[in-house]
Amino acid sequence: NDPKRIASSYNPSEKVKTRIKEVMERLKRSVEMMNKPYVQFNDLSVLQIRDECRKLFLNWREPKSLNPEEAWKSRALRPIVRNRTISVAAHATQSLMTPETPAQNSSQEEDRDASIVMKDLMEYANEKAGYHKTLLYAVIQALVEPTSYIHTGFEQHHRTIKEINEKGTWTEEKVVDEEMSGFKDEVVPLDEIFLGDFFEYEIQKQPYIIRRRAIQWETAVAKYGSIQAFKDYVNPGLQSVFEEETQTFYDVIDNSLQNRLVEELIYYDRYQDLQLIFTNGILLTDPDQPNPRKDKKYSLIALRYELHDGGKFFHGFSLVRKTKDDADVLTTTYRMFFDAMFLKGMPPTAIYGDEIVTASVVTPGTVNTFKGTTKLEKIDVGGDLAAIGAGIDRLEKSIGESSQDMLQMGLNEAGGQTAFEISRREENAKTILGLFGKMIGFAVKEWGELRISDILQYMTVGDINELVSDEAILKYPKFFIPNKVVEGKKKSRQIVFDGTLPDTMTEDEVRKMKFDNQKQAGGINADTEIYKVNPSLFRSLKFKVVVTPDIVTPPSDALKKAFALELYQQVKTDPWANGPELYKNVLEAYEQTKYDVAKYIKQAPEMGAQDTSGQPSVLNKLFGGGPQGNLNATIGQSPISTKVGT
Numbered sequence: 001n002d003p004k005r006i007a008s009s010y011n012p013s014e015k016v017k018t019r020i021k022e023v024m025e026r027l028k029r030s031v032e033m034m035n036k037p038y039v040q041f042n043d044l045s046v047l048q049i050r051d052e053c054r055k056l057f058l059n060w061r062e063p064k065s066l067n068p069e070e071a072w073k074s075r076a077l078r079p080i081v082r083n084r085t086i087s088v089a090a091h092a093t094q095s096l097m098t099p100e101t102p103a104q105n106s107s108q109e110e111d112r113d114a115s116i117v118m119k120d121l122m123e124y125a126n127e128k129a130g131y132h133k134t135l136l137y138a139v140i141q142a143l144v145e146p147t148s149y150i151h152t153g154f155e156q157h158h159r160t161i162k163e164i165n166e167k168g169t170w171t172e173e174k175v176v177d178e179e180m181s182g183f184k185d186e187v188v189p190l191d192e193i194f195l196g197d198f199f200e201y202e203i204q205k206q207p208y209i210i211r212r213r214a215i216q217w218e219t220a221v222a223k224y225g226s227i228q229a230f231k232d233y234v235n236p237g238l239q240s241v242f243e244e245e246t247q248t249f250y251d252v253i254d255n256s257l258q259n260r261l262v263e264e265l266i267y268y269d270r271y272q273d274l275q276l277i278f279t280n281g282i283l284l285t286d287p288d289q290p291n292p293r294k295d296k297k298y299s300l301i302a303l304r305y306e307l308h309d310g311g312k313f314f315h316g317f318s319l320v321r322k323t324k325d326d327a328d329v330l331t332t333t334y335r336m337f338f339d340a341m342f343l344k345g346m347p348p349t350a351i352y353g354d355e356i357v358t359a360s361v362v363t364p365g366t367v368n369t370f371k372g373t374t375k376l377e378k379i380d381v382g383g384d385l386a387a388i389g390a391g392i393d394r395l396e397k398s399i400g401e402s403s404q405d406m407l408q409m410g411l412n413e414a415g416g417q418t419a420f421e422i423s424r425r426e427e428n429a430k431t432i433l434g435l436f437g438k439m440i441g442f443a444v445k446e447w448g449e450l451r452i453s454d455i456l457q458y459m460t461v462g463d464i465n466e467l468v469s470d471e472a473i474l475k476y477p478k479f480f481i482p483n484k485v486v487e488g489k490k491k492s493r494q495i496v497f498d499g500t501l502p503d504t505m506t507e508d509e510v511r512k513m514k515f516d517n518q519k520q521a522g523g524i525n526a527d528t529e530i531y532k533v534n535p536s537l538f539r540s541l542k543f544k545v546v547v548t549p550d551i552v553t554p555p556s557d558a559l560k561k562a563f564a565l566e567l568y569q570q571v572k573t574d575p576w577a578n579g580p581e582l583y584k585n586v587l588e589a590y591e592q593t594k595y596d597v598a599k600y601i602k603q604a605p606e607m608g609a610q611d612t613s614g615q616p617s618v619l620n621k622l623f624g625g626g627p628q629g630n631l632n633a634t635i636g637q638s639p640i641s642t643k644v645g646t
Contacts, residue, residue: 008240008249010233010282019287020242023267023276027210030194038198040308041146046315050145050190053320056081056327057144074338081320081327085143088319092436093136098126099448100546114541117495117531120481121455122448129183131447137187139440142303146315149188151211152447153299154454156181157223180222183454188300189213201311203302204446209268220262224277224284233282236260240281249281268298295453303443305436319436337388347378441547448545456543460497460535474499476535484529493529501534565589 012020034047041049054060059079065071101122103114126132134150142148157180162170188211196207203209217236224230233240237259238251257263257280265278268291275291277284293299304316351357353374370376462474476497484493505513513532521528565586580601587601 006251008233008251010240010249012283016283016287017242017247019276020278020281020283021244023210023265023278024242026196026208026267027194027212027265030196030210033198034191034194038313040313040315040317046146047191049321053144053318053324056324057085057320058082072342074335074342076335076338077331078334080330081323084323085140085319088436089136089140089143092139092440097441097444097547098122098131099444101448101452102544102546104542104544106540111541113531114533114538115543117533117538118452118455118543120484120493120495120531121459121479122451124479124481125183125451125455125459129185131185134185134187135444138303138443141187141190142305142316142439143319145190145318146304146321147190148303149190149193150185150301150303150443150447151188151299152183152185152301152450152454153293154183154458158226159222177222183451193300195314198314199312201307201314203300203314204297205270206298207270209298209300210265211268212263212265214257214261215264217260217262220264220279224279227284229282229284230279234262234279236262238280239263242281254280270296270298293453294457295450297450297453299450301443301446301450304439306439333388340388347380350377350379351375352377445545445547448547452543452545456539460533460539462497462499462535491527491529493531495531495533497533497535497538499535501532503534503537 035045037043037045037048044052059077059082061075061077064075065073098119101115101118103111103118105111105114129152138148138150157177158174159177159180160172160174163173164170192211192213194210194212196209200206220230220234224234235251237254237257239254239257240249241252242249254263262279263281267274267276267278269275273290273296274288275285276287276289291297302314305319306317306322307313308315308317351374353371355371355374357370357374357376459477459479462476476499478497479495481493481495484491502509517530517532518526521530567582567585584601
């Protein structure tokens with residue numbers, strides 16, 4: 001008899017009803033976990049501690065009191081926690097990291113050309129997905145909230161457009177929605193993710209994960225409008241609720257959806273290999289729909305600032321929460337300081353006598369008359385402003401210690417600095433970045449593994465272009481990566497997947513293909529490199545994701561310049577030194593010259609004095625030596641058939 005609900009026409013099979021019941025029971029259990037107090041959060045729930053930390057980061061102030069006896073008191077805030085948080089985020093992301101991607105072939109040998117191709121494809125995918133911006137947002141969220149979630153994946157959606165012809169009429173055409181499709185990275189709000197186990201730290205080991213959010217009706221139509229169940233049963237603002245007793249679905253008005261939103265719920269299950277999509281309670285997929293990812297992983301990464309209980313609890317300990325207690329005391333003390341200052345400047349007044357005197361007597365320029373028995377006297381409220389000020393300084397220092405105050409780090413001294421001085425300062429910065437830098441590195445490694453899987457699954461697959469004699473011809477994508485620095489010159493790189501390339505090639509075939517492609521690229525001095533890749537062999541390689549300390553906190557440009565310049569100055573007159581190469585090293589360290597090094601070198605003659613004694617050169621001692629590796633060192637095993645334009 002509830003007027004807000006009516007029987008729904010949605011009546012799926014028993015299998016679907018059973019699956020819906022299972023998912024909703026798990027959602028209910030996960031919601032209870034989200035709202036349960038935990039000792040790790042000082043007997044608050046994860047949502048409560050999240051809200052308190054967000055208020056602190058956003059400099060939230062309570063509304064002004066309507067009580068005159070309280071309204072005069074200061075509500076001032078020091079934005080010290082926000083400033084510290086932004087400072088740590090700036091230092092942690094000063095060089096947004098991209099992992100290395102070494103490749104290994106079936107003979108357990110490194111395939112360097114395939115590694116180059118994968119790194120370039122990752123750069124391409126990262127640019128399309130907004131990786132660097134997403135990482136910055138994720139780092140800030142991890143500093144504020146218990147956990148920062150990142151969702152990464154590849155999506156493809158279509159929309160119907162109207163093509164206007166010459167007569168002014170139009171025809172409808174279904175096309176790929178470029179804005180909604182492709183590689184996508186996004187930071188997911190903490191309250192959208194519902195976990196299966198709060199005491200399992202690794203997100204990929206969670207038994208199930210549920211993501212629930214409200215999306216615009218138009219967005220829902222763009223994503224799911226082609227699915228028949230969506231067309232038949234989904235309406236904005238109406239939830240379909242299953243009642244087990246009557247085995248009936250009811251449409252219930254959900255005021256939180258404001259008659260314009262749709263609740264999207266995605267259920268991921270590791271052990272049953274499921275990825276189910278619900279909108280407003282309607283199951284849009286098959287009840288046994290598997291995870292579409294080839295690697296069968298969740299498309300989620302979790303980033304935290306610090307650990308709880310040595311990694312035995314899922315959520316982390318944020319920077320804002322770490323400084324919260326000191327910040328609360330600082331706010332109280334800071335307000336006490338201003339309150340005391342107000343009282344010192346305008347102390348309250350005591351009136352002796354039976355005459356009624358109002359506050360208007362202290363209005364500047366007024367003339368007041370009093371009875372002879374009336375007496376006004378200031379009240380000494382006491383208070384030591386100096387002591388309060390010292391307390392504020394001590395609290396700020398404590399917050400600086402908790403947040404590893406990086407504002408004091410990285411301050412350049414006046415004048416030039418040696419490479420040693422710069423390197424020591426940067427080592428100090430690495431140490432101070434400490435644990436959080438490692439946490440970011442772990443998250444980037446997981447991110448890279450998911451990205452590589454998406455690249456292999458979606459970028460190396462051809463589309464059917466045409467049918468010839470009942471055989472399909474696949475059209476593979478091409479990818480263009482601009483502004484690559486190759487041997488001191490700025491070049492563009494084109495990666496071409498070609499399913500017609502043979503699995504093995506002779507040296508003569510490789511040479512012929514090189515010549516043909518070199519001609520196609522524009523000759524020997526072309527500004528473009530072309531990598532041709534056998535897609536099936538490329539997919540068969542094993543790619544690792546490596547995040548080294550130099551990737552987490554890479555050396556700065558200042559350090560690279562200082563090392564290159566000092567090395568050149570110290571050994572340029574040594575007869576064993578390779579002068580032109582050292583000079584080239586200096587030019588490559590500077591932004592203005594690194595893209596066209598040859599332009600700044602007079603001649604390219606012999607590379608310094610030759611070593612006739614067989615002793616290694618100074619450069620080789622410092623950096624190692626060895627001949628340039630051949631492109632096709634492992635003929636018939638590498639998926640990279642040829643490179644031209646070098």
